[in-house]
Amino acid sequence: MLKRLFWFLVGLAAGLVIASKAQAYVRSHTPRMAREFVLGPDQDNVTLRTLGSLIEDFQQYRTEKETEMNASYAEKFGRR
Secondary structure (H helix, E strand, C coil): CHHHHHHHHHHHHHHHHHHHHHHHHHHHHCCHHHHHHHHCCCHHHHHHHHHHHHHHHHHHHHHHHHHHHHHHHHHHHCCC
């Protein structure tokens, strides 16, 4: 179990380092207009915007699924 956790954390750290190096490379080797087209005008907060969008999508899916499950439960066991 500890080996798996160790290798998971090593992979996570390596992924973060590679992602940050790739982002720095893209920033230094592409023209400003191309970067703004791909990453948007607020290039300093791309990671935070992406993470925020992922959390928002997850919350939306969670509420939809919860509503669906509640309706199914109510239909099966609830109001008659």
